[in-house]
Amino acid sequence: MSGSVHARLARLAGTAGSVPITLFGLILVTFLIGRVMPIDPVIAIVGDHAPPDVIARVRAELGLDRPLPVQFGIYLDHLLHGDLGRSVMTTHPVTQDIATYFPATFELATTAIILAILVGVPAGVLAAARQGSRLDHLVRVVTLTGQSIPVFVLGLIFLLTFYVKLGIAPGTGQIDVAYDGLVEPVTRMLVVDAALEGQWDVFWDALAHLALPALVLAYFSLAYITRMTRAFMLDALAGEYIVTARAKGASGARIVWRHAFGNIAVPLVTVIALAYAGLLEGAVLTETVFSWPGLGLYLTVSLLNADMNAVLGATLVVGLIYVVLNLLADLAYRVLDPRTR
Amino acid sequence: MLVEVENLRIAFPTPTGLSEAVCGISLALGQEKLGIVGESGSGKSLTARALLRLLPRSAQVTAERLSFDGIDLLRADERTMRRIRGRRAGLILQDPKFSLNPVMAVGEQIAEAWRLHKQGGRRAAREAALALLDQVRIRDPARVAGLYPHELSGGMGQRVMIAMMLAPDPELLIADEPTSALDATVQAEILRLMEDLVARRGMALILISHDLPLVSHFCDRVIVMYAGRVMEALAARDLAQARHPYTRGLLACLPSLVHPRAPLPVLARDPAWSP
């Protein structure tokens, strides 16, 4: 039993031991995408309409007349100094843009994962404990749908239902136009900032705007988390120690939560970390549907404007977060499981 | 009579129909040590688990009579069963690597067994657990109580299992192949420990094994099972005079240093034994 939970987890979490090499590979890949793949990397960065002197300056800056390894060295040097280049679209440094837009994504993703955990974990546990029951079938329908529907379609359907037809949710965006700019951007998470300042009108409006996109993302994560929880629990409930617990005269609830769930709690932490990482992808699409001013929207808009610096900068940052989350997932497992001590 | 079983049948649904694993077992147990012997697949473990209704949900259990101390186990509800399990009858499984909860310290597992059926708080439970670890002859109980099952040897793990099942002071102990996963040297120790504790507490014992001489040594009565049926039931001391050809065949298969037989006889299975 525990062997297959281990094996499942090993498949999921991958290897974290090679983080520096992975990071290096990430940087190399973005370098190749940015400098080597496009036909003219300079045009990719400054756009078609840039004047010739700008083009010449950027070409010299990037060292495009130098050999590839030197170019990579320049790229690496810039990175280590926190310089991701300048965005053609916003004219700000990409690092500044990312700092501006990331908190909104963080707000959205964190709300979504919390909702997903609160609903998904108990649902998965109960579905496994009552395998074959109506609850189990309902859970399986929900998870299967969540795996099969595109996140942007779900977003559109939610908008249609709750905003257009039912009128109970506000429209797209992070805040109503009327309240825009009223709150001091401290954390840049509107809900938090409004609460910090005590501006409760703004707070409720921001929360209302957060609800729909968070629910859409939460449904996604929920599909994954519930499915994994249920699978882990089914494995755990088949173990011999469950027979022992029953033979001791423990009640059903105690067996399910103290014994079986206790055994999957650690692998579940890993699953949740991976689910959070997966939310980054979902955020790109959800932010586009809901015009949520986060990193995902920034990435999409940069793509449409062929703003290479911004695209690569955002890709690199997202990739970095992904790597860190995977590492945390693996570490959590090693640290928390008593069997690995 | 502590346990009465009459015509017990256990069947499992399979893609090709219902498969009967136990086909009409009858036995009665008093204040004694009963051994159930049989090869793999004979249905002995299933019979034992049926007594505590610990079979999987898909199993279909029918019997004319299945009672523990007069309580009808077939019609008992879950709450009644929970009062029997642990408090009045305990079950020891084969391999402590799998039968102990891997993420709970063993002391806590024993304390839980105590707390489920006795009045008392955490501290009383912990003290009881330490006392039980001492009874199963574990040196340094305080240190062992904090260990996890994967940190224990096989013998220690089985001692923990025994301690856990004896915590609520049951009347009956069912041991399902308690020593099959242990080294030969440790096997005898564990069995002697069980024998000692059972005798001192005045408990009844059902010992399930595939090892005929072992069972005959430690039990008063022996039941021989094959293909879900009882082939023979006799007193342990009369084993050498067994009459059923299956039992005789089992006895004949045992190698002996004193009377060596070149080539070992192979048991000839009569299809009449499993119609």
Place this chain on the structure above:
Amino acid sequence: MRAWLLTDAPNSRRQAAWGRRYRSWLLFRANHLAFAGLVVVLVLILVSLAAPVLATHNPYAQDLADRLAAPSPRHWLGTDELGRDLYSRLLYGGRITLGMVVAIVLMVAPVGLIIGCVAGYLGGLADRVLMRVTDIFLAFPRLILALAFVAALRPGISSAVFAIALTSWPPYARLARADTLTVRNADFIAAVRLTGARAGRVILRHVMPLAVSSVIVRVTLDMAGIILTAAGLGFLGMGAQPPTPEWGTMIAATRGYILQQWWVPTIPGLAIFVAALAFNLLGDGLRDVLDPKQR
């Protein structure tokens, strides 16, 4: 025929092999959901192949007088923002989606299989290097890396296919490597090597066939994800470009009409959902039959 397949005492290896396949098929068919998935997938394939025959209109033909029409006998599913028949566009969109998925799978599965088997069999430096490369690609979230790739090339179907393929092969390499490691030290491999077979032959003829079944299961399960990623790329404007009737692209172009003519963006969305669902059900069913341990 059925008796010959199900007999308990087959006379030849062929009979035993076919009997096994038939039994697996019976097991699969007993799973109603998985069977439904298979049926839907087959229908999708047939409909896509027969799109030119089944379509009622030219999917590119505009009719600006009849924009955003509701479903009617003339236009079975209505028209889009340029008056093009939605039903016909849906059919041709199915072709594109399935075509992309097939192209991706044909690239990804063999490459992943070969890399994984070679890495697992040769071990040592080759294994470490190949697995590092695999890990690097696994470290990226699939959609985002695909987006970055497409941005560097020109947005379009072939860029999208190439980008998704580039980000999808790592799991297959890992699977194939895991399978290879379990058989690498088996006796029959040693026997083949003793007869003088070179590494290439051993890998190709003896190791890879054993890794194929888990790869097949994974491919089917992945297809849903690939469909969703391809649609996502289309939705973000990075995949198929208008006027190509790819489902994701269709949704992107018409999402503004969700308020009034809600069916225009919703119907392609439903199509994506049905396709992904069918592949998920099929994949789950295949996994239960071919590799129940993975459940």
